[in-house]
Amino acid sequence: MNGLAGARSFVARWARGDTWTVGLIVIFVLLFIFTKALRSTYGLDALAIASLPVAFAAAGQAIVVISGGIDLSIGSVMALTNVIAASLLATYPELSVPVVILVMLIGALVGTVNGVLVVISRVPDIVVTLAMLFVWAGAALLVLGTPGGSSTPWLREITTGTLGIELVPRALVVLLVVVGLVWIPLRRSRLGLSIYAIGSNRLGAFRSGVHVEGTKIAAYALTGFFASLGGLALTASTGIGTPIPGPYLLLSVAAIVLGGVSLAGGRGGLLGPIVGIYILGIIRADLTFMGMEPAFSTVIQGVIMVIVVMVGAYLTLRRREA
Amino acid sequence: MTGSATAVEPRGGPLVVARVWLRDRPLVPLLLLLAGLVALLEVVQPGIVSVNWVASTMRFAIPLAILAACQTMTMLTGGIDLSVAVVASMSAYVMATTQSDIGWLAASLVALVPAGVVGLVNGIGVGLFRVHPLIMTISMSLVVSGAVNVYARSNITGGTRVPSEITDLGGQSLLGFLPNSLIVFIPLAALILVALRRSGYGRLLYAVGDNEVASRLAGVRVGRVLVVLYLISGLLAGFAGLIYAGVIGSATGRLVDPFLLPSVAAAVIGGTSIFGGRGGYAGSIVGALILTVLVTFLNVMQAPEAVRQILFGAIILAVAATYTRITEGS
Incomplete structure (x- = not known):
């Protein structure tokens, strides 16, 4: 097995085993691409x-x-x-x-x-x-x-x-x-x-x-x-x-x-x-x-967290029952 | 009447006998500790322990004891409610900002509505979606504290005032030594104590906390039990906020926030297991009194804030460790 194939299979194995993190990285990249804030006023x-x-x-x-x-x-x-x-x-x-x-x-x-x-x-x-x-x-x-x-x-x-x-x-x-x-x-x-x-x-x-x-x-x-x-x-x-x-x-x-x-x-x-x-x-x-006001953005962050933990818990529940 | 454990004549020296005796009566060491703290306070500052002092200690302990009820009941099921403090602050603030328009009674009832809604959402998350209670209630407290800030911005011209009916309830005493808030606290505490021991719902809380799978298999609708539990917890937290606003006589959006960790500590040193299934409300009430006296003691010692915090943490840990050793036995 050459090095490239080895690396590829390593990445594949990691992605299969850690789908949650892969999903997070995808979300991050999408957010990064569609976010104007990071390129104009607020750098990475x-x-x-x-x-x-x-x-x-x-x-x-x-x-x-x-x-x-x-x-x-x-x-x-x-x-x-x-x-x-x-x-x-x-x-x-x-x-x-x-x-x-x-x-x-x-x-x-x-x-x-x-x-x-x-x-x-x-x-x-x-x-x-x-x-x-x-x-x-x-x-x-x-x-x-x-x-x-x-x-x-x-x-x-x-x-x-x-x-x-x-x-x-x-x-x-x-x-x-x-x-x-x-x-x-x-x-x-x-x-x-x-x-x-x-x-x-x-x-x-x-x-x-x-x-x-x-x-x-x-x-x-x-x-x-x-x-x-x-x-x-x-x-x-x-x-x-x-x-x-x-x-x-x-x-x-x-x-x-x-x-x-x-x-x-x-x-x-x-x-x-x-x-x-x-x-x-x-x-x-x-x-x-x-x-947006800082106070209001705290509310939105909290709501996002609530939704994420509920969806995450729901998916775990479904997987356990399946 | 002799307890079942003492009837079995434990072998060993008097130390073992004493330990078994204490294990069956977990309130005794707590009451001894409370008495010891009060005695120590009197030694450090002679004359401080008076009828007035008892009344003021109870006034401050009552809102904490109500918040500790939220922790006790949720901890019995193996959960925890970390949103109680922000919910209490929210209710106090909503009441203080709406009372000029709709009167104190309607304002108090209106203030309990968002508290109930937050409790219900917590319950749905924990009971139906099976989110870890710690996570669910921390996330909700983020939402609540943000929402209170947004509300405060929109209400900047309104001004806050705690109506005299509420300050009478929270801050005044009957005959000079019986805090008025006892009028609502005694029935409430009696209800919680009896409900936990005697009612079907109270026993379900112990059952769910002791073995959730077994209670589910026995036909308990665990999800519903938890939804109702967190709803009750939210409402009680809101109620505690109203009373504390009465004690202090004013209300801000963060009024009760510092009570979060003491409310957990009161339930823990009161002997309720954070893993569920073991404990009761009587211990938490004594726990709330111990913490209140402890704060007075640290204030009287005129220790700097830093030393006070260190001692507060160290004493909570020492009490919890000693208590674990006594009640779990050898």
Whole structure:
């Protein structure tokens, strides 16, 4: 088999196995072609920058949901890492690279704390992360009482503008490279398989020798890591740190649903939720371009989500009965 | 009369006996915690616990307890209703903006209509389309909060005022220590408590939450049960919003929004399982009281907002973890 045929059969296999994501990409491309907003006032790079923090949050939420949990504290963790990055960068502007690495480590550490608490308290994930939502939001306020701090130039440079030809926004490249570097090797590793295993059948995974508790903690650590990337993206795009959590919890859960990740765990990937975020972003840009009030466009986005989840659930129901 | 578990004389030391005794009476540790918190408050600030203080604590706890009823009932079926807070805010705002034209009673009833509609849509999504309740109610809360903003724009000249009948109900007390809102809350709570234990519908909620497939096979129309449940939840949320507007004495489009997570927390520390089938409303009422006293306590300590939030989260988690250990036994 030559390389081209191999690649073609790989794509075909992937498309068959992941029809939902393929459908999302088709919708995105259609929206992109028929959207005037992106070519006149609001470039694709603006869309990519605005979506970057949410896209990282969606990737993080996807990992923990695949493992059978949910992280309600993701918005607070983003706020916490955002203010830590902004205040450290304001104090030590010359140490920007170590600071960024440190913030990523803090994100993973915060996620680990969430995971350990879920495992040792035996309280449902949703309750633990609900309580931690308050704790991390409070911690963010401790770090920075009011919006402030600053960013570093290179953080902004790698995420703004386009690369090469006009069509490829840098923020999109950063997103795909970072998520790909972490997720593609992980998915093929033993840990990745274990994350899917404990999500789809916890007891079955345990009896097959998967270290359920360790895997769960690792999934939360990864979510914390992606949340810290979201926080860094906030620092890069706003240039400051804001201690109040944004609407990222809601958006990340919305992206999970749009992206075809099952809330029951064990199914889905990271590409779907990310494409879902871009579709939500493009719809928002369209509505703004059409001169719609922001309040009204929130209603429309909500209605679209309600319709999508209902149709999605209905199709699943039909398939199960068939 | 001795409970069935104590009659079997558990082996082991007094610790085990105490644990089994507590497991059969889940309200006892909660009431102890509540009493402990009140005592601690009195120690930290002597003289604060008075008749007036009890009345004001109850006034603030009642709307939270009604919202916790929404969470308790939906959680019994394995669901959750994350739209209650925005629905409550919506009802309060609609009431406050329409009362000058149509009077307070008609305005209150009109305000419950959109609340019921949102609940019905939630119910149709969860019950008939089988959307995950978390997703369905989060999506609907996006729609509702947007709709409230649109309504606020169109109503910019109207102005808001909470009528005196509502502020009397929410913010005043009978004989100086019995909050007026108890007049509506006691019958409502009694109805929910009795309905959950004794009525066929209440038992269906436990049945659906405990084993949905089995109840379906036993002939329960699960879809209909859920549609009615989320409709009730929406109406109760709207009602809670009206009472809270009375407590505060004013209404904005976001008035009750901060109550969302506490309403879930009240039901959880009240011992209702988020996986369904286990729990009850009595615990949630005590849970709402505990959270209200806790907020007072953190305010009295004059801790900065950051520390208050951290302690609030940590205490919710600690209570939930302890409670899980006591009630699930070894």
